[in-house]
Amino acid sequence: xxxxxxxxxxxxxxxxxxxxxQWIEHxxxxxxxxxxxxxxxxxxxxxxxxxxxxxxxxELRSIDAALDRIEKGTYGVCVTCGEDISxxxxxxxxxxxxxxxCTA
Numbered sequence: 001x002x003x004x005x006x007x008x009x010x011x012x013x014x015x016x017x018x019x020x021x022q023w024i025e026h027x028x029x030x031x032x033x034x035x036x037x038x039x040x041x042x043x044x045x046x047x048x049x050x051x052x053x054x055x056x057x058x059e060l061r062s063i064d065a066a067l068d069r070i071e072k073g074t075y076g077v078c079v080t081c082g083e084d085i086s087x088x089x090x091x092x093x094x095x096x097x098x099x100x101x102c103t104a
Contacts (some may be wrong), residue, residue: 001087007070009094014063017056024053059095066095078102 027049069075076085078099085099096103 001076001090003070003075006075006090006094007067010063010066010070013094014060014067017060017063021053021056021060024049024056028053062095062097065097069097 028046066075069077076087076090077083078085078101079097080102081099083099083101085096089096089100
């Protein structure tokens with residue numbers, strides 16, 4: 001496994017998430033419409049944005065944990081059983097802390 005390449009992938013995804021979270025925050029900070037019907041529609045959109053933001057925060061925490069494992073030299077080792085995580089799994093899910101067996 002090329003740890004340097006994985007780190008670049010994780011950092012790029014982290015940057016993408018940070019940008020998306022800033023955009024979401026900006027959208028949520030916009031002044032609400034004065035029109036009641038528009039405001040109702042905007043509220044529904046805000047709920048979707050909030051859900052997206054929460055999902056992005058969770059993924060960001062997962063990426064930060066993976067980057068921490070890289071720094072500690074434990075990246076690619078399952079945090080549950082201690083077995084190596086397959087390269088194929090790390091390529092598909094770079095931030096995963098679990099091997100295939102422990103995910104189920």
